[in-house]
Amino acid sequence: MIRYLLKIFLLLTSPFLYGQIPSTNGSVVVSGYITDAISGEILPGATVIIQGTGKGTSTNAYGYYSLTIDGEQTLTAAFVGYSEKSIPINTNEAELRLPIQLDPHTQELSEVEISALDRNEQRKTPLMGIKKLDAATIKSLPVLFGETDPLKTLQLLPGIAATSEGASGFSVRGGNPDQNLLLLDEAIVYNGGHLLGFFSIFNNDAIKEVTVYKGDLPASAGGRIASLVDIRTRDGNLTQWQGAGGIGLISSRLTLDGPLIENKSALLISGRRTYVDLFLPLSSDENIQQSQLYFYDLNLKANYILGDNDRIFLSAYHGLDAFYNDDARMDFGNSTLSLRWNHLFSPKIFSHLSLVHSQYNYYLGSTGDEIENIDWRSNLTDYSLKYDFTYYPKAGDQVNFGLQSIFHTIQPAHISSPDPASTLQEIKVPSARSLEHGLYYGHTFQPAPRWTARYGFRLSLFQNVGKGQSFRFDDRFNITDTLQHRRGEIYNQYFGLEPRAGISWLATPHITLKSSYSQTRQYIHLASNSTSSTPLDVWFTSSPNIRPQIAHQFSVGANYLSTNNQWQHTLELYYKKSRQAIDFKDHPNLLLNEALEAEIRPGNARSKGLEWMSQYTGNRITGWIAYTLSRSERQSQWINNARPYLSPYDHLHDLTIVGSYQINDRLTIAGNWVYFTGNPVTLPVGRFDFQGGVVPFYSERNAERMPDYHRMDLSLTWRETPKPGKKWQGEWNFSVYNLYGRKNAWTINFVGDDDLDAYYKEAEKTYLFSVVPSITYNIKF
Numbered sequence: 101m102i103r104y105l106l107k108i109f110l111l112l113t114s115p116f117l118y119g120q121i122p123s124t125n126g127s128v129v130v131s132g133y134i135t136d137a138i139s140g141e142i143l144p145g146a147t148v149i150i151q152g153t154g155k156g157t158s159t160n161a162y163g164y165y166s167l168t169i170d171g172e173q174t175l176t177a178a179f180v181g182y183s184e185k186s187i188p189i190n191t192n193e194a195e196l197r198l199p200i201q202l203d204p205h206t207q208e209l210s211e212v213e214i215s216a217l218d219r220n221e222q223r224k225t226p227l228m229g230i231k232k233l234d235a236a237t238i239k240s241l242p243v244l245f246g247e248t249d250p251l252k253t254l255q256l257l258p259g260i261a262a263t264s265e266g267a268s269g270f271s272v273r274g275g276n277p278d279q280n281l282l283l284l285d286e287a288i289v290y291n292g293g294h295l296l297g298f299f300s301i302f303n304n305d306a307i308k309e310v311t312v313y314k315g316d317l318p319a320s321a322g323g324r325i326a327s328l329v330d331i332r333t334r335d336g337n338l339t340q341w342q343g344a345g346g347i348g349l350i351s352s353r354l355t356l357d358g359p360l361i362e363n364k365s366a367l368l369i370s371g372r373r374t375y376v377d378l379f380l381p382l383s384s385d386e387n388i389q390q391s392q393l394y395f396y397d398l399n400l401k402a403n404y405i406l407g408d409n410d411r412i413f414l415s416a417y418h419g420l421d422a423f424y425n426d427d428a429r430m431d432f433g434n435s436t437l438s439l440r441w442n443h444l445f446s447p448k449i450f451s452h453l454s455l456v457h458s459q460y461n462y463y464l465g466s467t468g469d470e471i472e473n474i475d476w477r478s479n480l481t482d483y484s485l486k487y488d489f490t491y492y493p494k495a496g497d498q499v500n501f502g503l504q505s506i507f508h509t510i511q512p513a514h515i516s517s518p519d520p521a522s523t524l525q526e527i528k529v530p531s532a533r534s535l536e537h538g539l540y541y542g543h544t545f546q547p548a549p550r551w552t553a554r555y556g557f558r559l560s561l562f563q564n565v566g567k568g569q570s571f572r573f574d575d576r577f578n579i580t581d582t583l584q585h586r587r588g589e590i591y592n593q594y595f596g597l598e599p600r601a602g603i604s605w606l607a608t609p610h611i612t613l614k615s616s617y618s619q620t621r622q623y624i625h626l627a628s629n630s631t632s633s634t635p636l637d638v639w640f641t642s643s644p645n646i647r648p649q650i651a652h653q654f655s656v657g658a659n660y661l662s663t664n665n666q667w668q669h670t671l672e673l674y675y676k677k678s679r680q681a682i683d684f685k686d687h688p689n690l691l692l693n694e695a696l697e698a699e700i701r702p703g704n705a706r707s708k709g710l711e712w713m714s715q716y717t718g719n720r721i722t723g724w725i726a727y728t729l730s731r732s733e734r735q736s737q738w739i740n741n742a743r744p745y746l747s748p749y750d751h752l753h754d755l756t757i758v759g760s761y762q763i764n765d766r767l768t769i770a771g772n773w774v775y776f777t778g779n780p781v782t783l784p785v786g787r788f789d790f791q792g793g794v795v796p797f798y799s800e801r802n803a804e805r806m807p808d809y810h811r812m813d814l815s816l817t818w819r820e821t822p823k824p825g826k827k828w829q830g831e832w833n834f835s836v837y838n839l840y841g842r843k844n845a846w847t848i849n850f851v852g853d854d855d856l857d858a859y860y861k862e863a864e865k866t867y868l869f870s871v872v873p874s875i876t877y878n879i880k881f
Contacts, residue, residue, distance in 0.1 A: 130189060130196045131166040131447035131492075134159050134177055137201035140338030140363060144309065145232060146179035146202070151186070154549060155495040161332065162411070162442050164450050166492035180234055181205055195447050197408065227554070227602060228616045228655045228672060229314030229711075231257055235307050240722075240760050240770050242815030242835040245350050245874050250310045250331065251292060251300040256756045258672075258711035258726040259314050260327075261776060263749065265809070265846045265868050268293045268300035271749035272314050272327040273676060274707040274732025278626030278639075279326030279649075281317075285333055285401070285415035287436035288506075290460040290480055290639060294395040294421055295374075301419045301434060305344050305355040306370035306399040308334045315653040315676060316618050319542040319556035319600055320488060320500060325620045325651035325678060333415060335403050336366030348876040350374050360402070370399040391425040409444040432462040448492045452502075456484040473519045480639055481509045496546035500556075506536045508624065512638055513692055529694045530569050534641045535590075536623055537561040542600070550606040558598040562623040562642060563590045569694075570644050577698045592644045596621050612659040622649040625682045627690045627699075638690055645697045651678040666718055672711045681705035683736055686801075703736025705747065723759030730754070745801040746780040753777050766821065771814040771839075778806035784850055796850075806848065807865075812839040828881030837872040844869075 134146040142163025149156035150167070151174040159165045167175070169189060175198075178184040182202040189196065238253045251268040254260050263269040269277045269292070282289040284302070292300050313321070313328040321328045334357065341358030352375070357368035373396040397419030404412045420433035440454040464476040488502035512529040542556030564570070566585030570592070574580050585591045602616035625646070627638040642648045657672035680702045684690070688699035709730030716723055732747035739745065753776060760770040780802035787794050815835035822829060838844075847866045 127168050127170050128189065128191060128194060128196055129166065129168050129447045130175065130198050131164070131444075132197050132199040133163045134165060134179065134200045134202060135163060136182075137203045138339065139342075140366070141308070141335045143179045143182070143202065144332065145311075146177060146182075146200075148175055148177050148200075150174075150495060151176055153495075155546065157492065157495065157498065160450065160490055161330075162450075162452065164442070164444075164490075166448050166450070168448075168492070168494045177202060180232075181236065197447070227313070227318070228316045228614050228657055229259070229674070230316070231312050231314075233310045233312075235304055235309070238304050238307070238310070240768070240817075241758065241772060242770060242813040242837065245299075245348065245837070245872065247299050247348065247351060248304040249300050250302045250304060250307060251329075254310070254312055254329065256726065256758055256772060256774070257312070258713050258728045258754070258756075259674075259709065259730070260312070261728075261749065261751050261754055264297075264779075265844050267297040269297050273674065273709060274705075274730060274747045274749050274751075275326030276626065276682070276749070278624075278628075279324050279622060281321060281324035281328045282331075283329065284331050284417055284436055285413075285438045286440070286454050286484075286486070287415075287417070287438050287456045287458045288482055288484075289434055289436065289458070291432070291434060291637075294397075294419070299395070301397055301417075302331060303353060303355070303370050303372045303397060303399060305346075305353055306333045306368065306401075308332045315620075315651070315674065316600070316602065316616050316655060317620055318500075319540040319558045319598075320502060320504075322504070322538045322540070322558050322560055322598065322620070323506075323536060323622060323624065325622045325649055333399060333401050334368055335413070336368035336401060338363050338366045342881065344878070344880045346876050346878040349874050350376055361404075363405075365404040366402070368399070368401040372397050391423070393423050395419065395421040411442040413440040413442075414438070415440075427466060429465045430463065432460075435459045435461075450490040450492075452486075452488040452490075454484070454486045454488075456482070456486070458482040458484070473517050474515055475518055476513060476515045477511070478513050479509075479511050483507045496552070498544045500540070500542040502540060504538045504540075508532075508534045508536065508641065510639055510641065512640070512694075512696075515692070527692060529692060532568060532641050532643075533565045534623070535561075535563040535565055537563075551603065553601075553603045555599075555601045557600065560594075560596050560598060560621050560623075562594045562648065564592040564641065564643055565590055571695055571697060573645060573698060579695055579698065594621075594623065594642060594648050596648070596650070610661050610663065612661075613657070614659070615656045616654075618653050620651050620653075622651075625649070627684070627688075627696060638696065640696055643697060646682075646700060647680045647702070649678055649680050649682060651676060653677075666716060668715045668717075670711075670713045670715075673709070674711070675708045676706065678705040681734055681736075683734060683739060685738065701736045701738040703734055703739065705732070705734045707732035707747070720762040721759070723757070725758075726754075726756045728754040740801040743800070745803070748780055748802060750780050750802075751776045766819045768817045769815070770817070771812065773810070773812045775808065775810040778808050778845075780805055781848070783848065807845050809844050811837075811842050811844065813837050814839050828879050830877060830879045833876045833878060835874050835876075837874070838869055839871065841871045843867040 134143045144159055144161045144163055146159045148165050148167055150169055157165050157167050172190050174186055174188045176184055176186045177200045179202055182204050185202055233253060238250050239248050241253055243249050243252055255262045255270050259273050261271050263271055263277055272280055282292050294301055309332055311330045317328050336357040338359050343356045345354040351372055353372035355370035360367050374394045377392045377394045400416045402414045415438040417436045420431055422431040437457040443451045460480045462478045466474050484506045486504040491499040510532045515527040538558055538560050540558040544554040546552050566589035567587040568585050570583045571579050572581040598619045598621055600618045604612055604614040606612050623642045625640055627640060653676040655672055655674045660669040681704060683701055684699050685701050709728055711728050713724055713726045732750040733744045734747055735744045755775045758772045762768045781804050782801055783799055783804040784796035785799045786797040788797055815833060817831055817833050819831040844867055845865045846868045849864045851864050852862055
């Protein structure tokens with residue numbers, strides 16, 4: 101099968117890489133990188149438009165653009181937070197290398213402004229459900245404990261909701277959290293949370309931008325059916341060394357970046373650490389005094405410009421959460437490493453080769469006298485190779501194609517004892533190895549002056565690889581046979597075609613209408629007993645018994661941009677249907693279960709909804725209002741008597757209001773208010789006698805709901821007055837999470853004294869946070 105994929109890939113690429121590209125008499129191919137005029141950092145997503153024609157392009161993830169023009173023309177380039185630049189083109193050459201440097205706005209609030217040119221390019225794209233956030237926007241919003249968090253900012257957008265109170269995990273359009281593909285510089289991140297999900301692993305000081313695709317994924321992305329969150333870190337300043345950092349109530353951070361070789365190579369180093377453990381000795385509880393609790397993360401990125409046609413990037417991340425006391429130890433964390441090479445075969449052909457390593461580790465150990473010493477280790481490791489090409493035939497025309505292979509290794513659990521005298525029997529749940537391949541092709545073009553269309557596909561191939569084992573089950577999910585597979589044996593595989601298509605029509609100068617369809621497949625899944633992410637969650641792959649999840653999504657929408665470019669309104673309607681959706685039987689056994697497949701009850705899932713967002717960008721006031729009306733249901737012949745039931749992430753109503761007001765050059769106030777319908781849950785609704793005892797009677801699956809959720813957050817940022825000759829600038833940020841102290845339910849338990857009345861129980865609500873004030877001091881130098 102791999103042989104056939106390679107043949108198709110060569111057929112696609114050979115005309116572009118090895119053939120002659122036809123040229124038009126009198127046309128000029130203008131190409132180059134768009135960068136920050138001060139730091140030299142590349143600007144992905146910047147727009148380049150041919151004045152008077154409406155035709156243009158945007159830079160790719162590495163800041164490169166290519167545009168074919170006829171005769172003498174004027175190009176206009178723009179990017180979020182930068183001044184537009186117009187450049188007349190007058191040359192007799194067939195090719196023109198034109199690097200463009202854009203000047204950043206000097207006003208503080210202007211960092212989050214969006215130019216009219218950039219807004220127009222966004223609304224013409226036939227991709228739907230896409231949103232970009234830059235670091236300045238993320239930084240401006242109030243968050244828990246003052247920790248700026250990109251993932252929590254995404255939860256303020258329509259169609260994206262937190263899985264539980266304070267969690268960085270999220271659900272997109274009613275899907276499970278594992279249906280979101282989370283990428284950090286192209287490396288897959290399997291657990292994006294610190295401190296059981298209350299903080300994300302992404303340090304905003306190191307981030308350039310965050311792009312989220314809700315279901316309508318580009319053909320180059322595969323393996324998930326709900327969303328893609330593409331996080332890109334900064335490349336580093338090519339001209340001078342600079343720094344930024346902050347000191348908060350529970351953590352501090354520091355970022356340094358600058359040139360290794362001026363205008364040729366740059367390095368960025370960023371670190372963050374909590375110091376909750378420094379306050380534990382102040383506790384009156386002796387056990388807490390002897391404990392340690394902290395997390396840290398480190399980012400590193402280096403790039404080197406080899407010449408006009410070649411650039412190399414190296415990105416690395418390592419993070420760890422740790423908890424220690426006299427009796428136990430727990431730590432878990434992510435590590436990623438990405439090596440990427442950009443090469444220009446010609447001004448019209450951009451290539452990108454990446455080698456990526458990603459790992460998630462979990463360790464649990466006991467060392468106390470009352471519990472036998474154990475070591476519990478588990479890990480998930482990926483090795484990935486991706487070769488991607490972009491071809492620019494003409495203005496408004498772009499072709500993307502490439503291939504990708506990932507080797508997955510999952511070690512669910514290995515339990516042993518470090519004590520030679522231990523009587524504990526070693527437990528090792530067999531590892532699962534698999535290969536995931538993808539070959540993709542996408543074409544975006546303008547069939548008519550007001551129309552932009554795209555089509556594409558992804559051919560995906562998933563293979564289970566030995567050494568390993570598989571099971572056979574009867575109709576009641578009992579094991580009837582266990583099969584052993586030798587190392588390197590491919591004992592199961594799935595192959596599928598994933599088409600994508602979309603179109604947009606500029607109906608008037610201010611209104612754009614869009615429609616799209618996408619099919620996606622998912623081969624790796626997550627087993628979890630709760631809506632909040634924990635380190636004990638178990639990842640598992642498709643197998644002879646677990647077929648891949650397949651989703652079809654249809655979307656239609658409209659976009660309105662006001663005459664003064666300050667108001668932008670978007671409205672989207674979507675319908676999504678999935679087959680082989682993963683769910684579990686009642687009271688599943690998910691830990692230390694080598695036959696985890698016996699706990700799964702696949703079925704169908706469907707979701708539909710309306711997403712509305714109105715965004716305002718003024719000189720002093722910015723913000724948005726987002727509302728989602730949705731329904732997400734599932735159905736399995738083995739669950740709920742085969743009747744449909746709500747997804748645990750169904751929110752009928754979800755409303756968010758976000759705003760920021762710059763009072764003056766030194767003082768800014770920002771806030772947000774969030775409301776959504778409570779999550780569906782299964783609760784006991786009665787009790788009855790059974791064989792001399794009293795047992796609870798439960799509702800149908802997810803037939804009850806938690807109380808509705810709402811809260812308000814507020815922040816105030818005060819910037820110090822700049823002084824001549826001062827090499828650094830500071831600012832104070834005061835924020836309050838949950839301003840009016842809403843006690844939102846985290847869990848509901850039923851308690852009572854069985855000796856007094858075995859039939860009477862009271863519902864007891866557990867909440868995590870009331871009013872949480874915080875203060876942070878940030879510096880730049």
